[in-house]
Amino acid sequence: MTDLQSRFQPLFDPKSIAFIGASNNPIKWGCIVLKNLINGGYQGKIFPVNPKEKEILDIPAYARVGDIPQKPDLAVIVIPPPAVPQAISDCIEKGVRAGVIITAGFAEVGGDGEKFQNRIVEKARKGNMILVGPNCNGIMRPSARLFPEMPSIFPGQGPVGIVSQSGNIAASLAQRALKSGFGISCMVSSGNEADLHCEDYFEFLGEDPQTEVIISYVEGFREGGRFFDIVRRVAAKKPVVMIKAGETEAGSRAAQSHTASLAGSPAVFTGVSHQAGIIPTDNLEDLFNTGVGFLNQPIPKGNRTAILTMGGGWGVLAADASSRYGLDVVKLSDKTLRALGEILPPWWNPGNPVDMVAGNIEGAMIKIIKVLMAAKEVDCLILLGIMGLFSMQSVFDDNATESTEDRLAEINRQLGSAFDEIRQLSHFHGKPIITATELPFGVGDMEDRIFHMIGEKGFAMYKNPDTAAKVLSHLVHYGQRHIKNQY
Amino acid sequence: MTDLQSRFQPLFDPKSIAFIGASNNPIKWGCIVLKNLINGGYQGKIFPVNPKEKEILDIPAYARVGDIPQKPDLAVIVIPPPAVPQAISDCIEKGVRAGVIITAGFAEVGGDGEKFQNRIVEKARKGNMILVGPNCNGIMRPSARLFPEMPSIFPGQGPVGIVSQSGNIAASLAQRALKSGFGISCMVSSGNEADLHCEDYFEFLGEDPQTEVIISYVEGFREGGRFFDIVRRVAAKKPVVMIKAGETEAGSRAAQSHTASLAGSPAVFTGVSHQAGIIPTDNLEDLFNTGVGFLNQPIPKGNRTAILTMGGGWGVLAADASSRYGLDVVKLSDKTLRALGEILPPWWNPGNPVDMVAGNIEGAMIKIIKVLMAAKEVDCLILLGIMGLFSMQSVFDDNATESTEDRLAEINRQLGSAFDEIRQLSHFHGKPIITATELPFGVGDMEDRIFHMIGEKGFAMYKNPDTAAKVLSHLVHYGQRHIKNQY
Numbered sequence: 001m002t003d004l005q006s007r008f009q010p011l012f013d014p015k016s017i018a019f020i021g022a023s024n025n026p027i028k029w030g031c032i033v034l035k036n037l038i039n040g041g042y043q044g045k046i047f048p049v050n051p052k053e054k055e056i057l058d059i060p061a062y063a064r065v066g067d068i069p070q071k072p073d074l075a076v077i078v079i080p081p082p083a084v085p086q087a088i089s090d091c092i093e094k095g096v097r098a099g100v101i102i103t104a105g106f107a108e109v110g111g112d113g114e115k116f117q118n119r120i121v122e123k124a125r126k127g128n129m130i131l132v133g134p135n136c137n138g139i140m141r142p143s144a145r146l147f148p149e150m151p152s153i154f155p156g157q158g159p160v161g162i163v164s165q166s167g168n169i170a171a172s173l174a175q176r177a178l179k180s181g182f183g184i185s186c187m188v189s190s191g192n193e194a195d196l197h198c199e200d201y202f203e204f205l206g207e208d209p210q211t212e213v214i215i216s217y218v219e220g221f222r223e224g225g226r227f228f229d230i231v232r233r234v235a236a237k238k239p240v241v242m243i244k245a246g247e248t249e250a251g252s253r254a255a256q257s258h259t260a261s262l263a264g265s266p267a268v269f270t271g272v273s274h275q276a277g278i279i280p281t282d283n284l285e286d287l288f289n290t291g292v293g294f295l296n297q298p299i300p301k302g303n304r305t306a307i308l309t310m311g312g313g314w315g316v317l318a319a320d321a322s323s324r325y326g327l328d329v330v331k332l333s334d335k336t337l338r339a340l341g342e343i344l345p346p347w348w349n350p351g352n353p354v355d356m357v358a359g360n361i362e363g364a365m366i367k368i369i370k371v372l373m374a375a376k377e378v379d380c381l382i383l384l385g386i387m388g389l390f391s392m393q394s395v396f397d398d399n400a401t402e403s404t405e406d407r408l409a410e411i412n413r414q415l416g417s418a419f420d421e422i423r424q425l426s427h428f429h430g431k432p433i434i435t436a437t438e439l440p441f442g443v444g445d446m447e448d449r450i451f452h453m454i455g456e457k458g459f460a461m462y463k464n465p466d467t468a469a470k471v472l473s474h475l476v477h478y479g480q481r482h483i484k485n486q487y
Numbered sequence: 488m489t490d491l492q493s494r495f496q497p498l499f500d501p502k503s504i505a506f507i508g509a510s511n512n513p514i515k516w517g518c519i520v521l522k523n524l525i526n527g528g529y530q531g532k533i534f535p536v537n538p539k540e541k542e543i544l545d546i547p548a549y550a551r552v553g554d555i556p557q558k559p560d561l562a563v564i565v566i567p568p569p570a571v572p573q574a575i576s577d578c579i580e581k582g583v584r585a586g587v588i589i590t591a592g593f594a595e596v597g598g599d600g601e602k603f604q605n606r607i608v609e610k611a612r613k614g615n616m617i618l619v620g621p622n623c624n625g626i627m628r629p630s631a632r633l634f635p636e637m638p639s640i641f642p643g644q645g646p647v648g649i650v651s652q653s654g655n656i657a658a659s660l661a662q663r664a665l666k667s668g669f670g671i672s673c674m675v676s677s678g679n680e681a682d683l684h685c686e687d688y689f690e691f692l693g694e695d696p697q698t699e700v701i702i703s704y705v706e707g708f709r710e711g712g713r714f715f716d717i718v719r720r721v722a723a724k725k726p727v728v729m730i731k732a733g734e735t736e737a738g739s740r741a742a743q744s745h746t747a748s749l750a751g752s753p754a755v756f757t758g759v760s761h762q763a764g765i766i767p768t769d770n771l772e773d774l775f776n777t778g779v780g781f782l783n784q785p786i787p788k789g790n791r792t793a794i795l796t797m798g799g800g801w802g803v804l805a806a807d808a809s810s811r812y813g814l815d816v817v818k819l820s821d822k823t824l825r826a827l828g829e830i831l832p833p834w835w836n837p838g839n840p841v842d843m844v845a846g847n848i849e850g851a852m853i854k855i856i857k858v859l860m861a862a863k864e865v866d867c868l869i870l871l872g873i874m875g876l877f878s879m880q881s882v883f884d885d886n887a888t889e890s891t892e893d894r895l896a897e898i899n900r901q902l903g904s905a906f907d908e909i910r911q912l913s914h915f916h917g918k919p920i921i922t923a924t925e926l927p928f929g930v931g932d933m934e935d936r937i938f939h940m941i942g943e944k945g946f947a948m949y950k951n952p953d954t955a956a957k958v959l960s961h962l963v964h965y966g967q968r969h970i971k972n973q974y
Binding site: 249466 | 592595596651652653654655656658659662732733734735736737738740742744745769771794797799800801803804805806809810811816834836840842925935950951952953954
């Protein structure tokens with residue numbers, strides 16, 4: 001364990017937690033956040049702190065931190081700002097080494113709030129206690145079943161790390177992960193960053209073996225130079241996908257009002273981010289889609305793209321989008337076209353996109369993928385439509401007698417084999433396969449479940465050819481920057 | 488009824504249908520399309536035509552069109568290409584005035600296919616019969632409960648007209664409508680456009696009183712001059728939102744291969760489309776989102792935009808996106824800020840975006856919307872978060888004893904009142920209100936249902952502040968072009 005990992009251990013893997021401001025009143029955050037901590041499945045001891053109650057949610061409560069019969073590793077703090085400095089003193093005296101302060105009303109409102117915040121930081125730093133927040137949404141660490149958070153979102157453990165200077169966007173991203181079947185390694189809503197700065201979280205996630213990709217929303221940096229050093233180092237090891245908000249004048253004004261103490265010039269950031277190897281995106285969909293798009297994919301050696309499509313129109317859209325995003329929709333060699341011609345029916349119109357709409361014969365899709373992966377002129381593949389990976393009749397036939405759950409289990413089994421094969425081919429050749437699909441033919445309510453299944457297998461699956469091309473272009477750019485010398 | 492409407496009546500409102508190539512074999516299109524026609528709820532007579540069967544799907548069948556005991560209005564044709572010319576002759580002899588040819592293997596494969604296609608068109612035009620296709624996905628006309636189509640998608644009647652030169656994209660768009668609660672007026676997959684061209688469909692939808700907005704995917708035009716005249720006329724009456732595919736070299740090659748006979752220079756199209764007042768988009772999400780974004784909204788008189796947000800981060804993203812899309816995130820007047828200050832709590836940070844995260848008191852959101860609608864300096868509003876339109880506790884409380892269905896009914900009732908009020912305010916002031924939201928706090932599986940409910944009320948609801956800003960910018964541009972002289 002590195003020094004940094006040791007320092008963060010009480011925060012992300014606490015053996016026990018003091019919950020300061022616990023409440024039995026169901027509309028208070030002291031109750032909602034505590035419930036989330038319990039419902040998230042935390043296995044260590046929880047010590048609710050409340051001067052007026054004997055029990056909170058059936059757990060014995062303590063009047064003060066000092067009364068807790070052992071040393072908690074972490075304190076979750078939801079009391080009003082004026083009471084927080086004393087709580088921090090109590091924690092330090094007790095030996096608590098980390099805190100998450102969810103309460104708002106500190107530096108972001110100025111005046112007394114700012115004074116309280118300064119006092120807290122001073123105490124914490126002297127006392128060797130690290131603090132997340134204040135004015136934040138909480139944190140998530142699924143590997144420790146740790147969810148001290150405002151939103152009631154409980155994603156499973158997985159490779160996606162989330163750092164956000166906005167609590168609602170942190171929740172948005174975790175919600176997207178949960179809905180699409182991906183697990184997360186860690187989520188931090190950094191709030192006012194009174195003590196720990198987002199630079200610290202990037203550094204931690206860079207070293208964190210659970211984290212394979214970092215997605216982040218930032219409005220500004222407190223330590224520009226350190227940020228640059230850290231992120232350049234991290235981005236060389238794992239993709240760092242980011243929205244830098246406040247890049248327009250109106251957005252910058254809004255960001256100033258949202259997280260007042262931050263500053264930074266858009267132009268400077270753009271230059272720095274490019275040099276650091278950050279993958280820039282500018283909206284939530286792109287941010288999430290790009291992050292998960294890196295999972296389970298080899299990084300391509302070039303931009304020469306093949307498109308395999310089950311529908312002509314989708315193929316045209318993918319070709320347009322690929323060109324717009326700087327991919328080369330490569331002219332396939334005669335050798336490749338001949339090999340494809342042996343699989344596809346005589347009326348197939350040779351070219352790239354490879355349009356197999358009229359040749360959806362059992363097993364053809366995997367055969368074509370093999371040909372395209374082996375083609376020397378191809379660096380990567382956009383696959384449009386996954387119906388060719390199913391035995392359609394068994395699962396989509398109206399007259400099938402199986403229950404929906406049985407059919408879903410059969411789809412899951414078939415998709416499991418197909419994606420195993422795709423993963424092997426893709427990694428053997430070092431060429432990513434990015435997929436978009438629709439399931440429009442009578443699948444109905446199964447659609448979301450099927451997308452979720454594919455997410456659980458660790459693959460991103462998009463609903464739009466444009467998205468597939470955009471994400472692939474990010475993989476290509478990442479490859480151009482970071483792996484130049486590895487081949 | 489106009490001449491054009493009379494001409495299209497046998498196609499879109501047929502009293503009876505000959506189904507040529509009907510089959511009992513469940514994996515043949517002659518069975519699948521017929522089932523869709525039946526399952527879609529068509530109320531007129533259906534006459535299956537098949538020389539070898541007495542009954543198809545329990546409906547009495549006829550060996551030839553000539554044997555049908557009455558004159559069908561429409562023929563749906565799914566037989567192989569060599570047999571289609573004779574079928575057309577039979578139809579004309581019987582007095583059939585319209586046909587939908589779903590079969591592929593005509594001009595798009597060249598050779599004999601092209602000859603068959605030419606023969607069909609020649610016969611149809613002499614015989615005064617109009618034809619959709621061949622090589623198409625079918626049509627939908629929910630008002631006539633008419634679904635002679637390959638995909639099994641049955642949206643309800645509504646204001647969205649769809650014209651697509653790709654069958655799979657036609658299905659994608661109809662599927663999106665169905666999933667998000669919107670009805671459609673008409674869907675045409677135009678296929679090879681042997682007889683009717685997409686120009687004809689635009690002309691029809693322009694006159695069609697059901698159609699309030701047209702969304703379309705086109706790869707090229709057979710009648711450039713006529714297209715320009717028609718679309719300019721239609722776009723002045725209702726928004727025409729379009730993907731013109733094949734705008735890059737790779738896309739153009741793909742389009743050539745997909746719908747071979749079409750041509751056209753990207754540069755020419757861009758100029759023409761701008762002059763004609765087409766609203767251009769370049770991917771499926773934007774196409775659909777923009778189309779439905781016009782529904783139930785007044786067209787704004789300017790680009791001065793207020794943003795009302797329940798989360799700081801979403802507000803910053805909306806401000807950035809608004810600027811990027813050419814909206815003016817307007818400085819609110821002192822008068823407006825004072826009025827807002829009376830509703831929001833003392834720690835509210837005055838500005839635009841109006842961030843009400845800390846002031847989500849019952850009823851505050853509608854009050855703020857009223858202030859912003861009445862503000863002289865505001866032309867339009869982006870509303871982020873709809874939780875302020877609910878009485879949250881009644882519907883999202885974990886401990887609520889009501890069933891999910893009861894809670895959804897209550898949400899639907901509350902949303903109904905809220906959106907009635909929003910619609911009235913918006914139309915009274917002539918200022919659109921474009922909404923994006925997430926429902927992350929324990930709503931779980933209800934989320935899709937809630938979005939669907941809002942769609943059913945005729946309102947687009949996005950999941951991303953970027954999308955709301957992008958769609959609003961299209962409304963603003965449409966207003967600048969088309970309603971300049973109305974105020």
